[in-house]
Amino acid sequence: MRHVISILVDNEPGVLARIAGLFTARGFNIESLCVAETEKKSLSRLTLVTSGDDWIIEQIIKRFENMINVIKVDDFKETESLQRELLIARVTPTSKTRSEVLRVADIFRAKVVDVGTKSYALEITGSKDKLEAFVEILRPLGLKEINRTGLISLKREKN
Amino acid sequence: MKKFLGAELFFETLYKLGIKTIFGLPGGYVLKIYDVMPSYAKKINHILTRHEQAATHMADGFSRASGLPGIILCTSGPAATNTITGISTAYADSVPVLIFTGQVPTPFLGSDAFQEADHIGITRTCTKHNTLVRKTIDLPKAIAEALYISNTGRKGPVLVDMPKDVIIGESTFNFPKSVKISSYDDNISLKNTEYKNFINAFKISKKPLFILGRGACSSDSQKHMRKILKKFKSPALTSILALGLISGSEYDCGVLDYDSSSISKNLIEESDLIISIGCDLSKIINIKKLQNKLLANINIDKVDLNVLNGSDINLHSDSGEFMKMLSDENQIDFDWTDNEISEIRNNYKINIKKEIDSNKKAKIFSLISRICPKDTIYCSDFSYDEVNLQKFLEISDYKNNLMSGGNGTPGYGFPAAIGATFSRPKSKVVSISSGKNFQFNMQEMIVAVEQKINLSIVVINDSSDEKYPGPNYKLLAESFNVRATRTNISTLLEKDLKKFLDYKGVTLIEILI
Structure with missing residues (x-):
């Protein structure tokens, strides 16, 4: 299934590599990726589109949440966002x-x-x-x- | 305000954080730290190792035996890449260690400079967190945060990369008053709804079974767990890493791991509610076997929850908090009878005894634990071709059980044993390895001799392998100035072994099987 994952992270070097690394580790493809500063300069929002087994995506999201530089993760359904x-x-x-x-x-x-x-x-x-x-x-x-x-x-x- | 060198800030900060022992090896980019070390020698004890992997295992053993964080200091490039095996080992078993690596000066980062490696990139997947310090003034904060992250929540290794210009630069000492990381939440508390869900299932279950993992050991939870087992008269299995957690309890039904006896498998078959506390279940049991069971899973890490994909009861919590709440519940009578449990325990003991009689290595393990005092720390290796031999030991406390579980690192036991002697100098420490595993880190014998520690090394020499015969470990040890002896298992006498294990200093006994 297709997932749109929105991740709020610290605006620091290395954070993107950390997040992308989790996808490579699982052999998943990132269909699109968009990163930019938010209303707060110290934070970036990262929107990522991927598709794959729901259970594995859930596991990946949990790992995102465990990362020190990640503040919030949302897995959006089309109607909610x-x-x-x-x-x-x-x-x-x-x-x-x-x-x-x-x-x-x-x-x-x-x-x-x-x-x-x-x-x-x-x-x-x-x-x-x-x-x-x-x-x-x-x-x-x-x-x-x-x-x-x-x-x-x-x-x-x-x- | 007084200015300090980065190297001095390194020691000042560690001292303020209560660190007293570090393991390491000097080299190019961290030489300044070693230059200022003599003036901190009274506050912080530095153990000079001969290999960075061994330094990491020592810090790991130091931490497992005491609960204190282990610290490693080494230089960049080859030194940092040498630590990877040790870091992975600590990461797999959630051991709090801090790795400080030197790095090329910031202007040269990423230029393939001499002894440069991308430490942050390389260790990204085997650390809980890692960070590159860019300014001298930020060093104390980075160290304090690293220790905090490493030692809270699900513990694990954290790497701090320090470029040379940060180490030789000058700055005032800005020690953070308190550590607060906005994006890191270590305050994981049990949700009431989750707990109620669990209690409802617990109350209607007939035969609950506890499975305890390494996570159940991380909090001061031993007494709560014993109280729970006594109150609810229910059996418990431990993972190989949680050995010793409930030793001596009359509800301890032995070890659960992939090569477990049929007893623990039958126990799982018979129970109707499995309560797993602090386990990475997929590593110790075939998850498919739990498919039609009711599983309650208590874990501090969300990643290890929901292993059955929705059908289980998940409690995201610190194991200590959960155990305390459960131990305060009212008594419930379950269908287990004391006779039934003691029969299971007897059968387990009989099975262990059978294995000891048929497996020479198991026999040596069991013999040694009969001889040594109760509070002995045992350090052993995982071996590729064998069952987990640690279960043949009588281990009195989980802090006395040092082995690499999740990562299964060969060569872990001996350096970990050296590390343990520094955090628990009063306890007896025994390292038991097969010859092949011992060879991975045998150069560290010189460290043990230099540091004048008390350590008994047992090397099981599997000389039946004629194609790849090992060295003569007795002669090898003697060349390091270690008191050594060589004996054959068929002529090995308990009193001779006892005599040798009682010697002070570093001793090595080679047993041919």
């Missing part, structure tokens, strides 16, 4: 597809962030599914390369 990702795509359309690319960008509420004589750079945020749909539609229209940040998430307020 906001999940977003940012993607930048470079498209080199032909003269025929040029307007189609801009129309697709408009439908997906993507922004044009760079324009050249041959290409556009588009920026889009959204859920994983939305981004994947966007990429699939751009592909026949001259998609050259993409780069994405990986998922970030925040807990929803409980009612």
Whole structure:
């Protein structure tokens, strides 16, 4: 099963290696990883997406909690949290597809962030599914390369 | 304010933290620490070892025999990598040891400098925590925190890496008034709901069985456990590492480990509630055998809880706190009868006796423990091809049982025995190893001689192996100035053995089998 794990850690060197090391030890793949400072400068939040046996993931989370530099670990279910990702795509359309690319960008509420004589750079945020749909539609229209940040998430307020 | 060298801060801080003994070996980047050592010689005793692995085992033995933390000091690169086996050993059995390593100066970190190794990276998976000190002024705080982390919660080894510029730099002495690490919670207390769940199951069970592991020994819990067994008249099994915890109790039904006799397996079969305290269950029993049992698991480390994936009762707690609460419960009559338990105990003893009669090494172990005084510390090795021989000894206290359990380190026993003599100088210490295991760390005999300790070394020479015959251990020991003798098991007399074990100083007896 797919897990989105959010980890609050001390903003210190070596912490990321410690966390990534636990995944390597278990032979698990990290699908995406995003780390940045939080509202407090001394803390970082790390959002990690992985999939695997629930019981083993639970074991890994317990080991995270045992680490000295880890403050809090959440294993988010999709409904409990906001999940977003940012993607930048470079498209080199032909003269025929040029307007189609801009129309697709408009439908997906993507922004044009760079324009050249041959290409556009588009920026889009959204859920994983939305981004994947966007990429699939751009592909026949001259998609050259993409780069994405990986998922970030925040807990929803409980009612 | 007075300024100190990093090297001086190292000793000042250790002294303030109550450390009196360290084990180590000098080398390049820690030479400054050794330079200032003579002025601290009265406060802190430094034991010069001949190999860093042995230094780590000594600190480990020092700690297991007394409960005090063990301290190691060595330099970078080859010295630090030599300690890894010892660190893994301490980590597997949750022993509080602190490892101080020298490191290349901070500007050269990561440049493949002379004798450089990435200590933090290498020890990441075998320490509870590790840290690199970047400024001299931070050194006292780093040491105090390392000791705190090592010695609280589930104990374990902590490594502090000290670059050369930190050691030779100057700073004022900022000793932290109290240690508080925001992201580290050592205050694990038993939750009421968890305890109630357990008590409900306990009350309706008919035949509860206790399994006690190393974790049950970490707190001052011996008296509570004895009270529990007496009150509820229920049997208990110990893991090989918890040997001695309930010795002499009439409910002690022996050792549970992978090569256990059928008796402990039958006992598990017959009981309906298994209460495991401080065990890493997967290491001592085939978990599948517990699948249709009700299991209550008490552990300070969440990782070792929930081994049956949901069907067990988990109590995240310090074992001492749990035992104290349980020992204060009202008496409950279970279905065990005293006759039944004493029969199990008798059968266990008969089985042990049978093994002693058929296994020469077991015979030597049992003979030695018959001769030695009650409060003797026994140190032995795990051997690849044998059952755990420690169970053939009569061990009176868990602190007298020194062996590498989880890591199964060959060559652990002898250096650990040297370490134990420094924390318990009044107790008799015996190291029993097979020749092959003894060879792993035999160079440390010179340390034992230099330090003028009292230590009896027994080497079981398995000379039947003609392809790989060992050395003559008697001659070897004599070259180290150790009083030694060589004898054959068929002609070995109890009174001769006793005479030799009673000698003061370092002695070695080689027994050919």
